[in-house]
Amino acid sequence: MGKDKGIYSFSTCWNIKKHNVGSSMIQEIKDLGFRYVELNYNVNDELLSTIEPMIERGEIGVSSVHNTFPHDPDPDYGTDSVLLGFDDEEKRQRSIELLLRSAEYAYRYGAKAVVVHPSEVPFDYNIDQALKGIYHEQGKDSDAYRQLWSEMIERRESLSGHYLQRVGDSLEEVCDRIAAKGWDVSIGIETRSRCYQMPTLREARTIFDRLPDAPVGLWYDFGHGMMMERMGLYDNAADMALIKDRVVGIHIHETVGLSDHWCPYVHSGDNEYFDRFLPIIAAAPVKVYELKAACTAEEIEESHDKLLYKLATLKV
Template identity: 70%
Template structure:
């Protein structure tokens, strides 16, 4: 019924909350026309008991796994934590062990990459949530937003160099051990959805530049980049395209206002802006749709059709040019 999505992959975040059985979850994704999945951080070891036979039989490919994988209930090692930047050495070492476990699974499943949320500059409370509320209620130009934004930015900038060095130290350990063990996967540090989280595109470029030769690159989450641009953290389109040669994977989705994980073009009704990211998608070694449950199969198919048609048009134009 739906088009063959070929080299594109699809994240289990779309339907994982509707399943306890891994096989059923994967079968539904396959029915959309995908031959590959990204196994996200909510996939449990129990789910893998029915997914692994499908991988072994070649019924589904795995493009990537999302650290921390399989699911770890402890929020210290969840997706919104200091993680690789922990001051406490025991917790930092545990974060490294868990990332290497994700890499081991990726290697076992023939995946190309591990998606990594590296860490954050810690705040006493969720200042990002407070900022987004003011953004929605009063707008980003309001005095209340600008005042709190400056407060966030100053604290973030005060802590960023320290936490970036901790994160880099952890990533160096991870990459060295992963190569020693022959895992053969790339680690993609992901652009994040909260303004105090790391890395910004500049921070990602700094780490990648200092770790030349390591199996490390940028995991570019398009929707998160759009959101951080709107909030005022960085120039998403310009900075992301400047890092195109360092992208190891991409999460394809669009942000409407400050709500992310929507189908590109379809939900925003903006038929031009997302074109800014098509070259990155085209060049990315791993291309994963990361969509919310509200996106319907028909919308997913339509969005994919627009993306692939426009990328194909660009190829034709370049050949002519």
């Protein structure tokens, strides 16, 4: 058994691929010492049939659910889609309904937040994958990378305002309907792992300024933030001040190069870079580890101990 992790939560993305029974998936996470879980977007009704009794009996708490929840196999509404930014009104309304469904489950389970990947600037091919390939083979300073990056950023910047407007419209409707139902649930728009996806920290600030009193904030995914910084999209340390007052939750994991969902400090061997996120971790209302299956129980324990030590010595 791992040591009690207190208020920290743990995402089911770590072990969902190895379990066909939801209760055994949750028990394995409990054995790490976690009292809370984030139910990720691959959790389906079959898995929920044995998880819900555990929630009802108080054997596990739910910190958050990840849109779209429960699992929806349609890629149009998946984790890498235009979603809340669709120009097609029927699709945008469907995205709104799915997010409201996620929020209803969150409310029913006593969760505080719904994590949502709000949108992206669409490209006709996966330009992020192409850029990451050049990054690994030739480096960020290569001519090939710079040229393709400039093409990506030109399109992204020319269209991002339009999609931000659509996302803002959708979130305004979602938040109004959540308020009308009396659900005490926040919507967290997540920092993303592909360079054409939204929001950057600055884009998130634009949405928050438009919706100053709505229950919508940033879901700060640190590993994704590290990837986007390495690729050149934004600077976490510089832009963090813009959003720190609107963080509703966090995904704790670290990136080794452009590979994410590793245990902070342990897999990178870097004892300093991740420190920039400590003030956000200390203040975040919902704190969730989002780790890949390759992370062992021992590594998770070691990483958590290091994190707690650093937080205890944090100079605020």
